[in-house]
Amino acid sequence: MITLTSVTDGATAKGEQTRELILSTALRLFREQGYGKTTMRAIANEAGVSVGNAYYYYGSKEHLMQAYYDLLQEQHREAVEPILAGERAFVPRLSGVLRAWLDVAAPYHEFAGTFFKTAADPRSPLSPFSADSQPARAASIDVFRQVVEGSDLKVPADLRAELPELLWLLQMGVVLFWVHDQSDDLRRTRTLIDRAVPLVDRLLRLTRIPGVRGVTTDLVGLIRSIKP
Amino acid sequence: MITLTSVTDGATAKGEQTRELILSTALRLFREQGYGKTTMRAIANEAGVSVGNAYYYYGSKEHLMQAYYDLLQEQHREAVEPILAGERAFVPRLSGVLRAWLDVAAPYHEFAGTFFKTAADPRSPLSPFSADSQPARAASIDVFRQVVEGSDLKVPADLRAELPELLWLLQMGVVLFWVHDQSDDLRRTRTLIDRAVPLVDRLLRLTRIPGVRGVTTDLVGLIRSIKP
DNA sequence: GCGGCTACTTGAACACGTTCAAAAGATCGG
C-alpha cells in the first residue's frame, strides 16, 4: 500500500519547503511588528505566496502562533540542559529552569499576551490544558520531572509523584504574572522567582513534619480526585 | 458652569434608555446563541438601532461582555449576603461564597470561555488585573474581606491583611478550572471547592505552629515585594 | 423663533480572518 517514494502521506519536499517558508516569514513578522499588526495578507505577500496557500498549511493564524510556542519550548528545553546536568540542589535547579524560560521568552514579551489570550480559551486547541496540546504539555512537565528527579529534594513519595505537574502549574502562574509585568527588565517577575522558589523549597521540606503530613495527604488526594 | 437640568455630564435620559436597550438585547442574544455567534449587526437589528449607535455607547463587543461580567458580580454579591450574615465558621463561609459563584455563573458556562479569553490578555481593559477593572476587582476582593472579617478564623495579622486578595486569587483559580470543566453538572469543580476549602482552612491554622511561622512571613514578604 | 451647541444616530466603507471552487503542477502506471 505504501510506496517507497517520498509520497507516503501526501506530503512533498516542495510542500514542506513552502510550509517552512510561511512559518518563518510569519514568525519574523510577529517579532518585528507584533501579532496583532501582522495580517495574513502581509505574511502571504512577504513569503511570496497566496493567502489561501498559507491556510493550506496552517488552519488559522493561531496555528502559526502555536508553532511559535513550540519553538519557544524547544529552546527552553535546550537552555535548561546545562543547568539540569550541573546542579544537584533543588533551589538553583528550579530557579534556573524558571529564569531560563524568562530569558528565552523575553523577546516575545509583547506578543506573549496574545498567546496567553488564546491559550485561556478552553475551546481553543492551543490551550495548555487541551487534549491537542497534550504532547507539548507532557514535554514541558517532563522538564520539571527532571528538576525533581535529579535533585537532592526529599519529600514523601505520593507528593513527589505529583510534584512535576505542580511545578508546571507554578510555571503557568509565573508566566501569567510575566505577561502582565510591565516593569523594567522584568524586575518584578525576577523578584517573584527569586523569592517564590526558596519559599516552595521551605514548604516542601515542611511536609516531613508530622503535623504537616496530613495536609500533604489531603493535597495529594485533592489533586487525584479532580484529575479528569 | 453646570446647569441644573439633567444634562450635567453629557448624558440624556433618552441616551441612557438606548444604552440599556442595547445592553439588554446583547445580553439576551449572548445567552440565547452564545457570544461568538452573536454579531454586532444582529444586536443592532434586534434592538432596532444602527450598528454605529451600539458603538457610540459601547466601545467594542468586548465591552458588552464586560457589562455582562459586572452583572454577574452584582448577582454574586447579592447571593452571598445571607451566607455572610448567618454563618461564622470560616469553611462554610468560604465554600458558600465559591459555590454561590458557581450557581450564579452556571447559565453562562459556555460563554465564559470567551470572557476568560479576553480577560487573560494584559492589554485588554477587561483583564481582571488591569487598571480599568480596578473597581470591579476591588468589589470582588471586598467579598473575601467580609468572608475573613466575619469569621472565627485566627491567623497572624500580617497574613490576615493579605488574605482577602489571596482568596480572590483562589477564586480566579477556581474560575479557570471551571471554564475548562466539561463534567456533568460541574461535578469536578464542585469537588475542587469541597476539598480545597478545608485544605485551605487547615493550612491557615498551621500558620500558628512556630516552625511554620517563618514560611508565612516569607510568603507575606513575597506578596508585598511583587505588588506594583 | 433662531442660531448655535451638544447629544445622538445613521449606514456606507474599511480591514482583517477565513473559505472555496477552480486552476496548475507533480507523479506514476501503462
Add this chain to the structure above:
DNA sequence: CCGATCTTTTGAACGTGTTCAAGTAGCCGC
C-alpha cells in the same frame, strides 16, 4: 507520452468587528 490522480496554489468573495463623516434631534441663551 497520455491520462488519471493527488498535491499544491490561486485569488475572489464572504462575514465580521470597527470607524467615521455626515445627518438629525433636543435644548439653551437671546
